[in-house]
Every structure is written in structure tokens, then in C-alpha cells.
Amino acid sequence: xxxxxxxxxxxxxxxxxxxxxxxxxxxxxxxxxxxxxxxxxxxxxxxxxxxxxxxxxxxxxxxxxxxxxxxxxxxxxxxxxxxxxxxxxxxxxxxxxxxxxxxxxxxxxxxxxxxxxxxxxxxxxxxxxxxxxxxxxxxxxxxxxxxxxxxxxxxxxxxxxxxxxxxxxxxxxxxxxxxxxxxxxxxxxxxxxxxxxxxxxxxxxxxxxxxxxxxxxxxxxxxxxxxxxxxxxxxxxxxxxxxxxxxxxxxxxxxxxxxxxxxxxxxxxxxxxxxxxxxxxxxxxxxxxxxxxxxxxxxxxxxxxxxxxxxxxxxxxxxxxxxxxxxxxxxxxxxxxxxxxxxxxxxxxxxxxxxxxxxxxxxxxxxxxxxxxxxxxxxxxxxxxxxxxxxxxxxxxxxxxxxxxxxxxxxxxxxxxxxxxxxxxxxxxxxxxxx
Amino acid sequence: xxxxxxxxxxxxxxxxxxxxxxxxxxxxxxxxxxxxxxxxxxxxxxxxxxxxxxxxxxxxxxxxxxxxxxxxxxxxxxxxxxxxxxxxxxxxxxxxxxxxxxxxxxxxxxxxxxxxxxxxxxxxxxxxxxxxxxxxxxxxxxxxxxxxxxxxxxxxxxxxxxxxxxxxxxxxxxxxxxxxxxxxxxxxxxxxxxxxxxxxxxxxxxxxxxxxxxxxxxxxxxxxxxxxxxxxxxxxxxxxxxxxxxxxxxxxxxxxxxxxxxxxxxxxxxxxxxxxxxxxxxxxxxxxxxxxxxxxxxxxxxxxxxxxxxxxxxxxxxxxxxxxxxxxxxxxxxxxxxxxxxxxxxxxxxxxxxxxxxxxxxxxxxxxxxxxxxxxxxxxxxxxxxxxxxxxxxxxxxxxxxxxxxxxxxxxxxxxxxxxxxxxxxxxxxxxxxx
Numbered sequence: 052x053x054x055x056x057x058x059x060x061x062x063x064x065x066x067x068x069x070x071x072x073x074x075x076x077x078x079x080x081x082x083x084x085x086x087x088x089x090x091x092x093x094x095x096x097x098x099x100x101x102x103x104x105x106x107x108x109x110x111x112x113x114x115x116x117x118x119x120x121x122x123x124x125x126x127x128x129x130x131x132x133x134x135x136x137x138x139x140x141x142x143x144x145x146x147x148x149x150x151x152x153x154x155x156x157x158x159x160x161x162x163x164x165x166x167x168x169x170x171x172x173x174x175x176x177x178x179x180x181x182x183x184x185x186x187x188x189x190x191x192x193x194x195x196x197x198x199x200x201x202x203x204x205x206x207x208x209x210x211x212x213x214x215x216x217x218x219x220x221x222x223x224x225x226x227x228x229x230x231x232x233x234x235x236x237x238x239x240x241x242x243x244x245x246x247x248x249x250x251x252x253x254x255x256x257x258x259x260x261x262x263x264x265x266x267x268x269x270x271x272x273x274x275x276x277x278x279x280x281x282x283x284x285x286x287x288x289x290x291x292x293x294x295x296x297x298x299x300x301x302x303x304x305x306x307x308x309x310x311x312x313x314x315x316x317x318x319x320x321x322x323x324x325x326x327x328x329x330x331x332x333x334x335x336x337x338x339x340x341x342x343x344x345x346x347x348x349x350x351x352x353x354x355x356x357x358x359x360x361x362x363x364x365x366x367x368x369x370x371x372x373x374x375x376x377x378x379x380x381x382x383x384x385x386x387x388x389x390x391x392x393x394x395x396x397x398x399x400x401x402x403x404x405x406x407x408x409x410x411x412x413x414x415x416x417x418x419x420x421x422x423x424x425x426x427x428x429x430x431x432x433x434x435x436x437x438x439x440x441x442x443x444x445x446x447x448x449x450x451x452x453x454x455x456x457x458x459x460x461x462x463x464x465x466x467x468x469x470x471x472x473x474x475x476x477x478x479x480x481x482x483x484x485x486x
Numbered sequence: 487x488x489x490x491x492x493x494x495x496x497x498x499x500x501x502x503x504x505x506x507x508x509x510x511x512x513x514x515x516x517x518x519x520x521x522x523x524x525x526x527x528x529x530x531x532x533x534x535x536x537x538x539x540x541x542x543x544x545x546x547x548x549x550x551x552x553x554x555x556x557x558x559x560x561x562x563x564x565x566x567x568x569x570x571x572x573x574x575x576x577x578x579x580x581x582x583x584x585x586x587x588x589x590x591x592x593x594x595x596x597x598x599x600x601x602x603x604x605x606x607x608x609x610x611x612x613x614x615x616x617x618x619x620x621x622x623x624x625x626x627x628x629x630x631x632x633x634x635x636x637x638x639x640x641x642x643x644x645x646x647x648x649x650x651x652x653x654x655x656x657x658x659x660x661x662x663x664x665x666x667x668x669x670x671x672x673x674x675x676x677x678x679x680x681x682x683x684x685x686x687x688x689x690x691x692x693x694x695x696x697x698x699x700x701x702x703x704x705x706x707x708x709x710x711x712x713x714x715x716x717x718x719x720x721x722x723x724x725x726x727x728x729x730x731x732x733x734x735x736x737x738x739x740x741x742x743x744x745x746x747x748x749x750x751x752x753x754x755x756x757x758x759x760x761x762x763x764x765x766x767x768x769x770x771x772x773x774x775x776x777x778x779x780x781x782x783x784x785x786x787x788x789x790x791x792x793x794x795x796x797x798x799x800x801x802x803x804x805x806x807x808x809x810x811x812x813x814x815x816x817x818x819x820x821x822x823x824x825x826x827x828x829x830x831x832x833x834x835x836x837x838x839x840x841x842x843x844x845x846x847x848x849x850x851x852x853x854x855x856x857x858x859x860x861x862x863x864x865x866x867x868x869x870x871x872x873x874x875x876x877x878x879x880x881x882x883x884x885x886x887x888x889x890x891x892x893x894x895x896x897x898x899x900x901x902x903x904x905x906x907x908x909x910x911x912x913x914x915x916x917x918x919x920x921x
Contacts, residue, residue, distance in 0.1 A: 060659035088657070091523040
């Protein structure tokens with residue numbers, strides 16, 4: 052008979068846990084049969100001894116199996132999703148899901164809210180009047196089947212083990228374990244049911260993993276988990292050393308997403324959408340190679356098919372579809388502040404975590420989980436590292452509703468940005484690909 | 487303000503905890519203000535990151551401070567105690583405490599019960615009809631003051647943090663941490679109040695630390711804890727590769743202790759008593775050097791002063807003092823079995839843990855903490871490693887009350903002992919001294 056004590060001790064001593072042991076400890080913990088103190092000791096042992104790829108995949112599967120998974124068998128085509136580890140201005144999911152759907156993929160996307168300095172897809176979508184992120188499992192599956200994509204929050208019955216584990220990790224200093232992070236993310240992504248998953252692992256000053264080595268390790272691990280769980284997976288390691296696109300906030304990110312769908316988006320954001328979409332189509336078997344994939348996605352932009360699919364998604368999820376043609380229907384801030392350069396030179400760097408926090412304090416994110424988000428406020432980054440800046444030239448625009456918050460936001464942005472002489476560090480948009 | 491989260495994280499990341507942090511976490515845990523799950527994570531972090539000497543001393547002091555300590559200020563002379571890490575046949579405390587008392591030392595000894603394969607001083611003393619190990623704090627202090635020595639169990643108000651921590655360690659696989667072991671032992675020993683402490687750290691097949699390196703590390707650590715806690719301390723690393731003396735059990739160990747006090751004890755046991763006593767007298771400042779100390783202890787044997795002090799200790803603690811002159815008043819087993827050698831040769835080794843378990847299954851120890859001990863049963867080891875053995879010659883005597891238990895005991899002893907040709911490994915009685 053398995054005992055929690057022996058499983059803790061085995062991991063403490065560096066042993067490899069079996070499928071049976073991992074499912075036992077997660078299942079018993081979810082049911083309340085293993086006390087928190089034993090699980091806390093287990094988690095700390097995992098923190099030190101780590102899990103190998105197979106153990107991490109089994110942990111992910113056990114956490115997924117603790118709740119319900121979506122049954123996508125009624126969906127008449129290949130299912131494919133994307134997950135980003137998060138950053139500032141990362142609104143890729145908003146144009147990407149409808150573009151892939153317009154190309155024949157089915158995108159069952161379960162997303163999250165803003166966390167720390169990063170924005171959240173759900174918060175952005177909720178700036179669209181009426182948009183519902185809390186579909187039932189049945190509504191979600193039928194939306195994916197009939198629209199081709201849906202973006203919702205985690206439903207209550209998905210991966211309850213993850214919720215319980217996360218709460219315990221949060222108070223026992225066992226959050227920052229890469230294995231536990233990967234298992235937590237993927238237990239929910241796998242429960243949403245896609246056959247293929249593209250992982251966008253951010254790196255740089257605005258990413259949770261700032262160093263390329265760490266980002267690469269997380270990307271490799273997540274790809275391994277997916278494959279050990281019978282999913283296609285591929286990872287891109289992408290630049291979060293600066294905001295993605297120009298807009299960071301909520302309504303302004305929806306607006307920028309619409310500009311991508313109209314073929315008028317910022318180049319970095321549009322490129323990442325096209326490159327991500329091409330890989331999703333290839334994994335889904337809808338194109339023979341990446342060049343075909345890129346062409347299909349670009350075509351769905353040019354033809355307006357992506358924009359049309361976005362409109363259908365809004366209709367299906369209760370959002371006001373008129374925002375597609377008239378973004379002024381999105382929440383608008385009362386005031387705009389134009390921040391100008393106090394010297395001429397080159398923009399050398401943006402501390403992107405600090406820039407994200409500047410948006411949070413403006414009201415665009417949450418400092419506590421109970422805070423309300425002001426969807427109307429946000430920052431537009433007019434200059435990126437490497438750009439020449441003239442003294443007096445605008446560097447950002449800040450849409451705000453509150454003078455005190457503006458002052459805090461400005462102070463943070465001023466510190467976050469370095470203008471000077473010399474050469475900036477410039478990461479390519481896509482640093483590496485793991486497949 | 488200190489938070490448990492930050493203390494867990496600091497230790498997880500290899501930081502050195504301050505006095506304030508250690509006292510905070512132990513004090514809050516004892517009061518129930520820190521939940522078990524945070525303490526479990528902390529203990530596992532300690533298991534991996536370890537504590538340095540000062541942190542371990544502070545932990546020991548915090549655990550001691552969680553309860554009451556004996557006030558020995560009324561004792562009219564130097565206080566000195568001895569602690570052994572335990573083994574088979576280790577009855578040193580029984581003759582040692584009265585001998586040191588007879589030489590002018592005051593010995594406030596708080597002892598334990600048998601654990602695993604090892605015997606316990608309290609169990610041995612309880613084979614003396616009427617002997618009480620549960621004195622109140624006041625009775626204990628006055629017994630030490632007036633008799634010169636007392637041997638009791640841990641009182642309820644000593645180191646409650648240790649009891650609570652041990653229960654948690656027991657179910658979270660955090661028992662076998664040398665730092666936590668040392669702090670647990672010494673929190674209780676220091677609470678008993680002696681100014682000087684001799685540590686007898688066993689090594690070999692019957693010790694908890696079988697390897698000399700581990701025994702040495704534990705000895706060094708315990709000496710460091712005592713010194714960081716303002717006590718004199720010294721450690722001996724001694725041989726537990728074979729039972730100490732001949733007798734292992736309870737009543738038979740009391741009888742052998744009396745033989746030491748009469749100057750008729752086995753040589754190894756007598757030597758360890760003399761060497762231990764000499765060091766205790768030296769630490770207590772009662773003699774100028776070890777040779778003087780040895781002479782004083784031997785003189786207390788020859789003069790009968792030690793035996794007399796033992797009798798006084800029995801009288802004070804409710805034991806029948808007549809056993810001193812008539813050991814047949816101790817519990818006697820119904821039967822004796824004489825185990826003979828099935829071949830001639832040299833006794834090469836005794837697996838002393840297995841030999842200890844053979845005494846436990848006979849009824850001389852506990853397999854579960856709720857088991858009763860049969861004080862009358864025991865084993866007498868007639869041969870030691872290096873001794874020549876003739877086929878048919880007796881190797882042990884087994885005093886028993888139950889045929890089934892005898893069979894189990896014999897089977898274990900047969901496996902534990904190797905008779906053959908060649909040279910045995912023979913450890914010296916005292917391997918090293920740390921002072």
C-alpha cells in the first residue's frame with residue numbers, strides 16, 4: 052500500500068516517482084486524505100530534488116485528472132491552442148485565435164488574468180462591453196465547434212488539485228519551482244483539450260524568466276510534458292525585453308489587436324501573430340510547411356476573414372460586435388498625457404517589468420487580487436530600444452482617469468526607460484525555436 | 487515584522503537565520519500560530535540546506551525556551567551530566583551517575599526509553615521494584631541537591647516545542663537531519679540544567695550513526711551547540727560495534743551495573759564508566775586532570791561509595807534498596823536457554839542492531855510505543871569479536887518467558903553473529919575524543 056510518508060521520503064532521497072505514486076499523492080491530496088503538512092514537505096522536497104520530464108508530465112496529468120477535461124470529440128477538425136508565459140503588451144491571443152480559426156483550426160483557449168506586472172487575456176477581453184469569459188463547459192465546446200475559437204477563464208471544475216496546490220505553494224515558499232510551474236500551467240491547458248499546443252516562452256526584462264537559459268529550460272520541459280501527454284507541442288522563445296506592440300493596458304490592447312486583424316498592426320506584434328499562427332496550422336496538419344502557414348495567416352488578415360471570425364467570437368460570447376468597426380465604443384479614459392524626452396539620444400533599454408507595473412498602478416492591472424481593473428487606462432510606447440529620440444519628442448502616451456495614479460505611472464516609466472548614447476541590447480523577436 | 491513565509495524562503499535559499507527568526511518560528515509554532523504546513527516546509531528546507539553550528543545552537547535554545555528549565559541554583563556544587571546516543575547493553579548511566587555523585591559532582595539526569603533496537607535507561611531502572619522515574623521538577627531538584635544524582639524521564643513541561651516538532655518530523659520524512667536530531671536531544675538535556683555535559687556518541691553496527699565520519703560530525707555539532715549555549719562540553723566517540731558489557735535487557739543490565747559498582751563488572755563497561763566519570767569530574771573542576779579523575783572514580787568503586795550512592799538514589803526515588811545487596815529481588819525470567827556454537831573458529835562480528843532487535847522481540851523492548859516491556863528477559867553475550875569459540879561452547883544465554891519469543895530471538899541472534907576463520911574488525915573502546 053502506498054503511503055504519503057514513503058513518497059515524501061523517496062523524493063527527498065532523489066528517487067524517481069512512479070505513475071502510481073504521483074497519481075496517489077495528487078488524488079489523495081485533492082480529496083483531503085493527505086494533510087497539508089505532508090504535501091508541504093513533499094513540495095519542498097520537489098523544490099530541491101526536482102522532477103524529471105516524465106515525472107513532471109505525470110504530475111501534470113494527475114492534476115488534470117483531478118477535475119474535468121473538455122470533450123472536444125464533436126469538433127469537426129484539428130484542435131490547436133497557444134500558451135504564453137506572459138509579458139507586457141502581449142495581446143497575441145486576441146488576433147491569433149480568430150486567424151487560426153479562419154484557416155480551419157479549432158482553438159479552445161482557456162486563459163488567465165493579469166498577474167504581477169503582466170496583463171491578462173481575460174481582462175483585455177472584458178473591456179469589450181458584454182463580453183463573457185465564464186462560459187459553461189458545454190457553451191465553450193459548442194462555441195469552439197461552431198465559431199472555430201473561444202477564449203474563456205478556467206472553469207470551476209478544471210484541475211481542482213492545481214488550485215489547492217497553488218494555495219499551499221503560495222504560503223510555503225514553493226512557488227518558484229520550474230517543474231511545479233510547468234505542471235500547473237499545463238494541467239489547465241491540457242484540460243481544455245487541444246491536440247496541439249504552441250508554447251510562447253518569453254525572455255528578457257519583462258518576462259518571469261529573464262534569462263535565456265531559464266526560458267529555454269522551461270520551454271524544453273513544457274514541450275516534453277505535452278509529448279509525454281500525447282499532444283503535439285512546439286515552443287518559441289520570444290522577446291520580452293520591451294513591450295510587444297505599442298499598447299499596454301486593456302481596451303487599448305483590444306484596439307491594437309483589431310489593427311493587426313485589419314493589417315495595420317505594429318510590425319513586431321503582427322510578425323509574432325503570423326509566425327505563431329503558421330506553426331499552429333502546421334502542427335494541426337492544415338499546411339505542409341511554415342511558408343504555407345504564413346501565407347494562409349497573412350491571407351486571412353488581408354481578406355478580413357480573421358476580423359470576421361473575431362466578430363463572430365464576440366457575438367457568441369456576448370460582446371458588443373460593433374467595437375470591431377468602431378473601437379471608440381471601447382471604454383475611453385478621460386485624459387491623455389504625452390510624455391516627452393528630456394534629452395536627445397538613443398532609447399537604450401526599457402525595464403519591461405517596471406513598465407508593466409506602471410500600467411498596473413495606473414489602474415490597468417491588479418495590485419491585490421480583489422482590485423478592480425480600469426479597462427480604459429493604458430500606456431502607448433512610441434519608442435523602442437534602438438530608436439533615436441529628440442529632446443521634446445513624445446516617448447509615451449498615457450491614457451488616465453486619476454491624477455495621482457498618473458503621477459505614480461509617470462515616475463515609474465521615467466525610471467524604467469534609459470535614453471543615452473551607445474548601442475542598446477536588442478534581442479531578436481524570436482530567439483529560439485524548440486520542436 | 488517577521489513572517490514564516492520569509493523565514494522558510496530564506497532557509498530554502500541557503501540563508502543564515504538570525505536568533506530573532508529562529509526564536510520567532512519556534513515560539514509561534516509552539517503556540518499554534520504557525521500552521522503545521524509551514525513548519526513542514528521549513529523542516530524540509532532545513533533538511534536540505536542544513537543549519538550551521540550557531541543556528542543549531544539557537545534552535546536548541548529556542549526549543550528549550552519553549553518550556554521550563556530546572557533551576558539548579560540551590561545545588562551546592564558543580565552540575566554535570568552525560569548523554570549517550572544509545573546502543574545495545576549501554577547501561578553506563580546507572581553506575582556512572584552515583585559514582586560521580588560520590589566524588590562531589592551533582593548529576594541531574596533526564597533520560598529516555600528504549601527506541602528501535604536500543605535500550606533505555608528509564609526502562610532499565612523501572613525493573614527495580616517501586617522505582618519512580620516521574621519525579622516532579624521540585625522533587626528532581628531536591629533529589630539532585632541531597633543525593634547528588636537523580637535519573638528521571640522528561641517532565642511534561644520540558645521543551646514542548648520538541649514534542650510537537652518531533653511528531654511533525656515523524657510524518658514528513660524530516661527525522662534524519664543531524665541538525666534537528668542534535669537540537670532535539672540537547673534541548674531536553676540543557677533544560678535539565680547541568681553546567682557541563684559529556685557526550686558519548688556511539689559508532690558501529692549497533693549505533694544510529696554507523697559510520698565514524700557521521701558520528702564525528704554529530705559529536706562536533708553537539709559540542710558546538712553546548713558551547714554556544716554556555717555549557718562545558720566534551721565528546722567521546724565509542725565502540726558500538728558489539729554490545730557494551732555482557733548483559734542486554736533490563737533487570738540483567740541493572741544487575742551488571744551493580745557488579746560494576748562492586749568492582750566486578752566486565753572490563754569494557756567498567757573502563758567506559760571510569761573514563762566517562764574522569765572526564766565529568768575534570769569538566770566539573772573537581773580534579774586537575776584525567777588521571778586524578780580516573781583514580782577518584784576507581785576509589786569510589788573500591789570504597790563502596792558509589793554503591794552506597796546508588797542505594798540512596800533508589801531510596802529517594804521509591805525503588806527497593808535491597809536489590810543492591812540481593813539482585814535476585816529483581817524480576818527473574820522463568821527459563822534460561824544456552825545457545826552453543828555450531829562450529830569452532832573465531833567470533834568475527836556481531837550485527838549489533840540485529841542483536842538489539844533480538845532482545846526487543848524477546849520482550850525486552852518495544853516494537854510499538856504502546857507495548858509493555860518484560861523487565862525480566864534479556865540476553866547475555868558471552869563472546870565478543872576476536873574471541874576464540876569451540877564447537878558446543880555457549881555463546882549466549884537467553885533469559886525468556888515465552889517459547890515463541892525465544893524462537894524469534896534465537897533466529898535473529900544466529901543471523902547476527904558470524905563465527906569463522908580470519909581476523910575480525912575490532913574497534914577500540916574509545917575511538918576519538920572531541921574537546
